[in-house]
Structure formats: structure tokens, C-alpha cells
Amino acid sequence: PHVSVIDLTHSIPPFDVRAGALALARSTAYLPEGVILAVVDPGVGTDRKAIAVEVAGGAGVFVAPDNGLIAPAVAIAGGAERAFHISNSDIVLSGAGGTFDGRDVFAPAAAYLCNGGAIEDLGPELDPSLLMPSAIPLPREEDDKVIAEVLWVDHFGNCQLNVGPDDLPFTWGPTISLTLPDTTEPGVTVVRSAQMAANFADIGGGIGLVVDSLGMYAVCLDRRSAAAELALDVGEQVVIAQGEDELVTTPVTFGR
Structure with a gap:
């Protein structure tokens, strides 16, 4: 007592x-x-x-x-x-x-x-x-990519990865690529472009990789559920790689 x-x-x-x-x-x-x-x-x-x-x-x-x-x-x-x-x-x-x-x-x-x-x-x-080691998986590097895994999905659908800032090369960003599940075909993956962002507002309308309140990277959407829209759940593999900045093209009409 x-x-x-x-x-x-x-x-x-x-x-x-x-x-x-x-x-x-x-x-x-x-x-x-x-x-x-x-x-x-x-x-x-x-x-x-x-x-x-x-x-x-x-x-x-x-x-x-x-x-x-x-x-x-x-x-x-x-x-x-x-x-x-x-x-x-x-x-x-x-x-x-x-x-x-x-x-x-x-x-x-x-x-x-x-x-x-x-x-x-x-x-x-x-x-x-x-004693038995940790049940939490560690990320691994493979062919200039980081193989990560979703550890936690919070109430808002943000998907925390087992990757922190020290696990990614400091030269990566701001554009990265994420290999994610294909939302239309189970068992198939698709490569999506994402932005390393400081907060949700900086993500805009795309996909963001944001350092969350626990110091880990999370796959996020601004005011939307990344888990629901990207078909992510605990244990899902996410492959991170350096991305390419999207090129801005301007239409040109040549004279005759």
C-alpha cells in the first residue's frame, strides 16, 4: 500500500x-x-x-x-x-x-x-x-539506398520510420525518392518523389519526410493521412534514396 x-x-x-x-x-x-x-x-x-x-x-x-x-x-x-x-x-x-x-x-x-x-x-x-536483443529493427544501407521500416503510425496517419537524421547522408535532399507500396496493386511497389521538410506546412501538396517529436523521420502529408493515402502500415518497408529535383520546363514556339 x-x-x-x-x-x-x-x-x-x-x-x-x-x-x-x-x-x-x-x-x-x-x-x-x-x-x-x-x-x-x-x-x-x-x-x-x-x-x-x-x-x-x-x-x-x-x-x-x-x-x-x-x-x-x-x-x-x-x-x-x-x-x-x-x-x-x-x-x-x-x-x-x-x-x-x-x-x-x-x-x-x-x-x-x-x-x-x-x-x-x-x-x-x-x-x-x-538476453534477447531489441525487437525494433535497424535500418540498413544497400546500393546507395537506405532500407527503412514503418515503426509507428500515429493518430493523424503520420508514419514514423526507424531512421533518424544521422542515418541518412547529409548531402541528401531536399528532394528524395521513396519506394512505397502501390496503392492500386497489392504486392507491387512504386517510386514516389518526396521533400525533406521542417514541418507539415512546408510539405505542400506532396509527400514529406519530417523529423517528428521523437527525433525520427516520418512519412507525412499535410493535413492528410499518409498511412491511408500511401497504403502504409507498421512493418511496411520504405526505401529511401537521393532524388532529383524536378525540372521546370517552359514551352517555346519557334518562328518559321
């Missing part, structure tokens, strides 16, 4: 470890010291481990499944210093079945820590370097 509980969200799409990892990573810098309980666990009941990971000299502990869910947040917090396998039968519950580890394993472990219990009591120590 003496513990303050901050409820971040219960709105992560079912089974979506990556969405949970993104939400947690974006929140970590604003959380106070203490225990962070995170459960998005499609592998419940399997041999994946339940873990407690200590960060920041013991100021914080993440309690979660070892499936990459907490990897980005742990990195933001300075990296894993110690990790333990939550397996002490005196702490976890022996619930019926193996489908509700959030109740039977993770919540009791978090409560134990909040009551002053030692992290060492949860179970054997693990090598932090062997």
Missing part, C-alpha cells in the same frame, strides 16, 4: 512486442527510480525466461519476459548491470495452467522488489549479454 503506481498503458496491441518496446523506450527517461513491470508475452508458458534486470546502479529494475521487450529501454537507462532469472517458487505463484505469467510470475516478483526484497532472491543470476 505504500508503493506509488504509475500506470503507463494497457493499450499495446495484443502480442505486439515491438509496439510495447517502443512505448516503454519512449517513457523510460521520464520515469522515477523504482521497479518497472512490463508484460507483452506471446511466448507465455514456453521456455522463454522471466527476468529482472538491474540498471543505473540499482536505481531501477525491469521485470519482464526475455523477448526483447525491455531491451531498448534498458539501453536508454545505461545498459543492464545485473540480470536474474525469476524462478524462486517461494516468490512466484503456482497458478493453474501456464497462460497467465503476468499474474503468477511477473507481478509477484515486482511486488517482492517493491517491498524491499533483494533482486538476488528472485533466482539465479544471468549473463546480461545473453
Whole structure:
């Protein structure tokens, strides 16, 4: 009863470890010291481990499944210093079945820590370097192109990519090309011209690549949904390349 509980969200799409990892990573810098309980666990009941990971000299502990869910947040917090396998039968519950580890394993472990219990009591120590890596994909370079992926689609239809300003050559722009899904033929891609813009108003009537409030590039349209109009969704591949400025042509009539 003496513990303050901050409820971040219960709105992560079912089974979506990556969405949970993104939400947690974006929140970590604003959380106070203490225990962070995170459960998005499609592998419940399997041999994946339940873990407690200590960060920041013991100021914080993440309690979660070892499936990459907490990897980005742990990195933001300075990296894993110690990790333990939550397996002490005196702490976890022996619930019926193996489908509700959030109740039977993770919540009791978090409560134990909040009551002053030692992290060492949860179970054997693990090598932090062997924990599952991030579920968030990294961009890659290929033939003078950057292969990106849509990480997040916000309420307005802006499509955040896994690419930040440091991931693109500084010589690129202002015109770039984006390889996107063809909105008329599923499974086919089309190359579209886009502008690197500072804000939505600068996009005009075309497609923009804008640095969003989290410091990542997002494919955007001005006052329209890029997700809806460009057939983009989470996990969709977007290929970015240097574009060519459109040529301005002037009709000329030759005399006879």
C-alpha cells in the first residue's frame, strides 16, 4: 500500500512486442527510480525466461519476459548491470495452467522488489549479454539506398520510420525518392518523389519526410493521412534514396 503506481498503458496491441518496446523506450527517461513491470508475452508458458534486470546502479529494475521487450529501454537507462532469472517458487505463484505469467510470475516478483526484497532472491543470476536483443529493427544501407521500416503510425496517419537524421547522408535532399507500396496493386511497389521538410506546412501538396517529436523521420502529408493515402502500415518497408529535383520546363514556339 505504500508503493506509488504509475500506470503507463494497457493499450499495446495484443502480442505486439515491438509496439510495447517502443512505448516503454519512449517513457523510460521520464520515469522515477523504482521497479518497472512490463508484460507483452506471446511466448507465455514456453521456455522463454522471466527476468529482472538491474540498471543505473540499482536505481531501477525491469521485470519482464526475455523477448526483447525491455531491451531498448534498458539501453536508454545505461545498459543492464545485473540480470536474474525469476524462478524462486517461494516468490512466484503456482497458478493453474501456464497462460497467465503476468499474474503468477511477473507481478509477484515486482511486488517482492517493491517491498524491499533483494533482486538476488528472485533466482539465479544471468549473463546480461545473453538476453534477447531489441525487437525494433535497424535500418540498413544497400546500393546507395537506405532500407527503412514503418515503426509507428500515429493518430493523424503520420508514419514514423526507424531512421533518424544521422542515418541518412547529409548531402541528401531536399528532394528524395521513396519506394512505397502501390496503392492500386497489392504486392507491387512504386517510386514516389518526396521533400525533406521542417514541418507539415512546408510539405505542400506532396509527400514529406519530417523529423517528428521523437527525433525520427516520418512519412507525412499535410493535413492528410499518409498511412491511408500511401497504403502504409507498421512493418511496411520504405526505401529511401537521393532524388532529383524536378525540372521546370517552359514551352517555346519557334518562328518559321
